[in-house]
Each structure stands twice: as structure tokens, then as C-alpha cells.
Amino acid sequence: MSTGLFADFESPRLRVALVALVCAFSFFVNLGQAEVNLMEARNFVAAREMAAGGSWIIPTMNGALRLAKPPLPTWAVAGVIKLTHQPANPALLRLPAAIMSTLLVFFFWGLLRELTRQLPGETEAPGRTAWLGALVLASSLLMITVGREGHWDIFANSLMVGTLWALARAWNAAKGSGGWFALSGLLLGGAILSKGPVTPYAMLLPFLVAFGVPRLHPERGPLTSARKRGLLLLAALGLLVGLAWPTYLAVQDMVAPAALAVARLEATSWVERHSRPFWDYWNFAVFAGIWAPVALAVLAVRFARPRAGRYVPYTTALAWLLLSLLLLSLVPEKKERYMLPLMPPLAILMAGLLRHFETVLRQNPTQQPETRLLRIWAGLLTLLFALVPVAMAVANLPGFGIGSLPFGCALVLFWGLAVVLGRTLRQVVRPVFVMGVALTAMAVLVSLILPAHAVWSERKAEPGLRRSDALQHNPALARLPWYTLEELHIKEVWRAGRAAPSWPRSADSVLLRPTRPIAVLTGSKIARQLPATWRNQVRLHVVDSFYLDRNRDGGFWRVFIVEPK
Secondary structure (H helix, E strand, O other): OOOOOOOOOHHHHHHHHHHHHHHHHHHHHHOOOOOOOHHHHHHHHHHHHHHHOOOOOOEEOOOOEEOOOHHHHHHHHHHHHHHHHHOOOOOHHHHHHHHHHHHHHHHHHHHHHHHHOOOOHHHHOOHHHHHHHHOOOOHHHHHHHOOOOOOOOHHHHHHHHHHHHHHHHHOOOOOOHHHHHHHHHHHHHHHHHHHHHHHHHHHHHHHHHHHHOOOOOOOHHHOOOOHHHHHHHHHHHHHHHOOOOHHHHHHOOOHHHHHHHHHHHHHHHHHHEEOOHHEEEEEEEEHHHHHHHHHHOOOOOOHHHHOOOOOHHHHHHHHHHHHHHHHHHHOOOOOOHHHHHHHHHHHHHHHHHHHHHHHHHHOOOOOOHHHHHHHHHHHHHHHHHHHHHHHHHHOOOOOOOOHHHHHHHHHHHHHHHHHHHHHHHHOOOOOOHHHHHHHHHHHHHHHHHHHHHHHHOOOOOOOOOHHHHHHHHHHOOOOOOOOEEOOOOOHHHHHHHHOOOOEEEOOOOOOOOOOOOHHHHHEOOOHHOOOOHHHEEEEEEEEEEEOOOOOOOHHHEEEEEEEEO
């Protein structure tokens, strides 16, 4: 049995409670603190318009068709808006993503339990390896940064991990596997409806190769007729559900040309947009955060395979990881959140090495090189904890500088953790203790530092500037349709609280004369842009204005009411 900080967590209920607690800190605490970023603004605007009466099948964004992203995540956020009637609360709009992040962790827990069921290390402490893997994944840096933002990547990755869990459960089932294969197919369809072919390419394909090739995964077992039928059912359901929406668009005469153009644009964007070098993702181990030293150690194959292989299918998980890395690296378009498919196989490998550390160092606390590596990890954590209050003092942000309550809490908690962990460096360092301190530190970081980051983002803001959100409170604009003469940045559309599409034009690009009063938002002189034939047929008067950014240099727009005489 395990001893140490987690010794009492052998009860399934206690294990679930701890994983849920870590997920609560990682994905829910201070969920509304960060400013809505560009991708979130696009997603939230589409959900807001859907909930306000737009089509739930053919979404729009700022009044224009939004066909670049499948609608399942938009449905989730729009559903929250309909239930809460709060379309401008970032914490509520991020809630579906946070829930999907938590679901991903529990799906992963179940997947790892299936993958380790027959390994020799399971007899020592049944289910402990999978539990540790869930804790590691839930507290990894990339999971936290992506999982608490309203990006659609987390939906696709969560449902894809669920697909793999249900597939592994079906594969291991002695009988009655049809239901699990069907569930796997439905989850696969949901993943496709969340992000298109991205996660089948980056996660499912590498998993099938790594676990399907006998040389990589000797424990695979025979491909029986029942398993063949199950895989066909999985593929059929996945394609049926996942392709239902694009198929619907394809048969709509008014929408099909636009959908085809968007599909072509999205295909070319993988090559032309956000293009980065082939090796850009090779630093993925750093995104494990507090577990980064363990992640680096587990990638040293000659060291890690004979140690972690007793507890996890090391060769198979490593193949899954490297194949995913290769496929992601082949695509020129790269973003940090696109590395999310690398985190589950990396967490599997780390869980195996951590279980080895637990077992071996319990029997021989001074065994090398395990003790040396554990001391290096503990030393790096100690240094990090000691520097956090120093960094807060140097930044001296309003409300977080020396003398503030958050600074005092950070000083006590982080220096306390540094002292406690530093003292253990003089004694026998136990893995479970270091893991417990690391998880505690991550919870404190999320609780104290995320609000400071929000203040840091606003540090250059000019006080007193009127922003576009103030337009929501102008009664003169409440009942009028809004239009723009130039393209308004989508973050400003989100801030303004309602759609402001381009002023409609005729087939020859001439502005259409309004038949009733309209509001026009513009950063230029409107009179010069009106057609000469009807300039004297409308009245113009300014009713509001706003700045586009946190300071005056970002641009200044006026709001006119244009009404026919």
C-alpha cells in the first residue's frame, strides 16, 4: 500500500473528490477574471446572436454567416445565455469549457484505468496509476490555460478522449461491448461537430496506430469479428453525427456556396496562417508546468522505459505521443492550444514514472538516480515558490503590491511552501510529498495570481476613456439597427453587446439609402462617404462616441443616427 501524503486516498470516493477539487481550482476559480480574448470574442458573439433569435443550425457572427466552426460548442454557450439571460458575463460563458475540461480529465482517468488494467504494477495499488495520471493532467499548465477559456478546442479534445475511453472499454469488455462502441462513435461525432477533422487527425489517428500495431502494443489482442463489427459501428456513428451539419449546409442552396468557400479558406489557412517552423512544438514538455521536470525525465527512453513500463504501456504511449507530435508539426499553422492532444499521452508517461518513484523510494529512500532527480524537481519548485512574492513586489501592480492582502497571502503561502519543501531537501525526499506540495502550489497560483494577471493586462489603460460597452446604455440607440462603414474589430462588437454589421450595399457596392432611422458607427467622416445622389435626403447627428483601445492611440469612433428626411 502507498504511504505518505496520499496514503488515505485509497477510497474511490476520496480519489474522485481530490480530482474534482483539483479541477475546481484549475478550471473554475477566478473564471471571469481574464479579459475576453480574440477567439473567445468570436465564439461568444456567435453564441449571443444564436441565443438572441438567430438560427441554431446556421450560426452568424456580427450578422454574417459563421460557417468556419462547427456549432456544437456554440450551442452549449448559447444554451447558458438562454438559461441565465446574461450574455455579457465571461465567467458564465466560459462555464461550458470549464465543464468540458473537467470531463476530459475524468474521461482520461477512465482511459488510463483501461490501459493499465493488466499491467503488473496494478496489483500493488489498483487504480492508483490512473488516479495519479488524472491529477497530473488536471494540473498541467496547458490544460489550465486552455481549459478555462472559451475556445472550442477543449470541446473537441474532451470528446475525443471520451471516444478513446469508450473504445478501450469496449475492447476490454468480455461481452456487451456493442454499447461501448456505439458510445465511442457518438462521442467521435461530437468531437467532429466541435472542431471538424482536427482531433481525429491529431489524436485519434496516432492512438489507433500506437495501440493497433502489435509491435507497439503487444497486449492488443486479436481482432475478432465482434471487434470488427464494433469498429464499423463506431466509424458509422461518428461519421453520421459528425458530418450531419456540413451535409445539411451542402444541400442548402443559399448557404452551400458560402460553406464551400469557407472550407477552402480553412484548408489553405493550415498552410498560410500562423505559420511557424516544423520544430515549434518540440518544447511541449514545458507546458506540463509544475510537472515539467518529470516530463523531461520520462522522455529519456533508456532511463524511463524500464522504470515506468511496469505501471503504464510506456512504448505504446510514447508512440502515441511522438506520432501526434509529428502530425501536428507537419501542419504549418501552429498555436499553443493546438498542442492539447499531446497532453494525455504525456500524462500517461508521467504517471508511470511517478508510480515508480513512489514504489522504489518507499523501499529504498536513497536509491539513485531517482533520489537525485526528485531533489532537482523539489529544488526547482522551491526556487519558483521563493520568487513568486519577489515578482509581485517588483511588478507592484495596484492591489497586489507590497502591503496588499494578496501580496501578504502570497508571501505567507509561497515562502511557507518554499521553507517546508526546502527543509525536506536536507532529509529523505518523498515523491508523494513533493506531488502534494506541487498541487497545492498550483491551486494557490490560480487563486492569487490570475487576478493579478488581469490587472497586468490593464496596466497601460488610460483611465476615463469611453469604450464601446457604454453604447449599451444609450437610450437613443436601443431600438435602432446598428451598422458600420468600416470593419469593426470583433472584440469591440463583443464589448458593444450587439451586432454591428457593415452598412448594406447594392450589387454595384453603392450604399443602400435607409428607409428608417439607423445607427452608424464609423471612424471616418460619414458625410464624405454617402452617395451624392441622396446626401440631402437624410439627416445626420452624432449621439455617442467611443475609443477602440485602452488608450487614445487605438482610435476614436463616432456614432451617428442617420434618418430619412
